[in-house]
Amino acid sequence: MKPTPTSPPLNPLLAFGAHPDDIEFGCGGVIARESRAGRPAHFVVCSRGEAGSYGTPKQRVAEAKKAAALLGATMEFIELDGDSHLEIRAVHAIKLAEIIRRLRPQIVLTPSVVENQHPDHARLGRLVRDAARLARYGGLNELRGQKSHAIEQLFFYAVTPEAEPRDITPLLLDVSAPEIVTAWTESMQAHGSQTSARNYIELQLTRARLFGARAGVEYAIRLFPSEPLVFDSLAQISRSARRF
Numbered sequence: 097m098k099p100t101p102t103s104p105p106l107n108p109l110l111a112f113g114a115h116p117d118d119i120e121f122g123c124g125g126v127i128a129r130e131s132r133a134g135r136p137a138h139f140v141v142c143s144r145g146e147a148g149s150y151g152t153p154k155q156r157v158a159e160a161k162k163a164a165a166l167l168g169a170t171m172e173f174i175e176l177d178g179d180s181h182l183e184i185r186a187v188h189a190i191k192l193a194e195i196i197r198r199l200r201p202q203i204v205l206t207p208s209v210v211e212n213q214h215p216d217h218a219r220l221g222r223l224v225r226d227a228a229r230l231a232r233y234g235g236l237n238e239l240r241g242q243k244s245h246a247i248e249q250l251f252f253y254a255v256t257p258e259a260e261p262r263d264i265t266p267l268l269l270d271v272s273a274p275e276i277v278t279a280w281t282e283s284m285q286a287h288g289s290q291t292s293a294r295n296y297i298e299l300q301l302t303r304a305r306l307f308g309a310r311a312g313v314e315y316a317i318r319l320f321p322s323e324p325l326v327f328d329s330l331a332q333i334s335r336s337a338r339r340f
């Protein structure tokens with residue numbers, strides 16, 4: 097999708113995924129919504145899904161590239177420990193911090209740190225949370241060549257219902273606009289190798305319908321702020337999920 101021409105330029109969004117389809121399934125509607133509003137979005141995918149039951153790494157890379165383009169995002173693959181081998185290591189957090197310094201995003205999205213069906217998800221969440229801090233630290237030797245960078249917000253997304261943090265009040269993003277739902281759905285369909293076993297697309301859309309229904313809109317995606325959000329004024333807060 098192209099950004100609408102009248103939108104002012106927005107600060108970039110950076111989303112991390114452990115596997116080629118995590119971002120699309122976990123928060124693809126958010127990406128579609130933001131890129132349509134004119135916010136540049138970039139994906140960093142930390143494996144080629146080589147340990148998955150379905151699809152070859154080559155297929156999965158092609159699927160991920162197509163899906164990112166459908167959401168209006170650019171993307172890159174990086175090597176950490178490989179699919180299903182991800183470990184929490186300082187060297188990884190520093191590598192991710194280097195990417196944050198290079199791309200200088202305002203908003204970073206990453207899988208939640210809650211243990212769920214795939215161990216890589218929560219581990220990547222922790223690594224990205226650490227990386228966001230390291231990107232700001234001026235004295236880190238490995239990153240001396242790059243100007244430090246402080247992001248504004250870190251949000252966790254939940255690839256599956258099990259990954260939703262229970263101790264963080266979520267923010268609900270309304271993604272009901274038909275063109276947003278279409279772009280999100282098509283980005284999930286692009287991962288054809290992953291959707292043959294179970295209808296994961298319907299699972300994600302049903303989750304979004306449930307959250308939307310609870311908030312009085314058609315579709316909503318939950319994001320979980322890593323830290324409390326700060327507002328200059330109560331006027332900046334649009335509405336809450338409950339109609340009091």
Ligand SMILES: [Zn+2]
Pocket residue numbers: 114115117118214217255
């Ligand atoms: Zn995954």
